[in-house]
Amino acid sequence: GENVEQHPSTLSVQEGDSAVIKCTYSDSASNYFPWYKQELGKRPQLIIDIRSNVGEKKDQRIAVTLNKTAKHFSLHITETQPEDSAVYFCAPSRWGYNKLIFGAGTRLAVHP
Amino acid sequence: DTAVSQTPKYLVTQMGNDKSIKCEQNLGHDTMYWYKQDSKKFLKIMFSYNNKELIINETVPNRFSPKSPDKAHLNLHINSLELGDSAVYFCASSHRDRGSEAFFGQGTRLTVV
Numbered sequence: 001g002e003n004v005e006q007h008p009s010t011l012s013v014q015e016g017d018s019a020v021i022k023c024t025y026s027d028s029a030s031n032y033f034p035w036y037k038q039e040l041g042k043r044p045q046l047i048i049d050i051r052s053n054v055g056e057k058k059d060q061r062i063a064v065t066l067n068k069t070a071k072h073f074s075l076h077i078t079e080t081q082p083e084d085s086a087v088y089f090c091a092p093s094r095w096g097y098n099k100l101i102f103g104a105g106t107r108l109a110v111h112p
Numbered sequence: 113d114t115a116v117s118q119t120p121k122y123l124v125t126q127m128g129n130d131k132s133i134k135c136e137q138n139l140g141h142d143t144m145y146w147y148k149q150d151s152k153k154f155l156k157i158m159f160s161y162n163n164k165e166l167i168i169n170e171t172v173p174n175r176f177s178p179k180s181p182d183k184a185h186l187n188l189h190i191n192s193l194e195l196g197d198s199a200v201y202f203c204a205s206s207h208r209d210r211g212s213e214a215f216f217g218q219g220t221r222l223t224v225v
Contacts, residue, residue, distance in 0.1 A: 032212050034212070038153070042218075043217065044155065044202070044216050045216070046213050089155060091212075091214075094212075095212060097208075097212060098143045098162050098167045098206075099167070099168055100145065100157065100204075100206070101157060102147075102154075102155040102157075105154065
């Protein structure tokens with residue numbers, strides 16, 4: 001079955017620093033690469049996604065980069081703020097497929 | 113206007129009891145899911161339904177039985193609750209033709225005592 005790994009499992013940064021979380025997957029047919037953010041006590045919500053015909057996508061302080069050959073994609077957060085503190089999940093899948101497998105999550109703590 | 117809603121938000125019950133969690137989505141999605149999130153925050157898929165049909169049934173004990181009366185609803189019934197069932201259960205939905213973005217309900221925190 002599909003194997004999804006996230007690294008690191010925890011990440012602690014100072015406010016203003018950058019944070020990078022990597023997601024590695026095994027299903028070579030994956031063509032949709034989203035990142036979800038889950039704040040404490042809240043539901044997971046999509047924050048950015050990318051499809052396999054694009055190598056990078058940026059939305060203000062967050063970006064996702066994709067290396068399809070190596071089967072990994074990364075979430076980049078620049079100028080981190082305390083409100084970025086949350087658990088982040090990747091969920092690589094096939095577009096329109098009825099199965100979302102999430103990585104184990106990365107707990108990001110941004111210290112003022 | 114709530115997109116995916118599940119009830120109840122909190123559920124405290126004794127071992128051995130039977131309980132249900134309800135989920136409804138008003139997004140017109142054709143696929144609904146149940147996920148279990150344990151204390152380590154791992155989101156594990158339990159079931160996936162597409163147009164009321166069971167698509168995915170991961171290795172979940174038979175005590176868990178999903179029911180989808182129509183495309184907009186997916187309920188979860190749990191028999192003979194055990195301590196290890198304590199977790200947060202999330203319902204989610206997506207639409208096959210609109211990619212795979214999942215919209216989650218608020219979660220149900222189940223505590224078995």
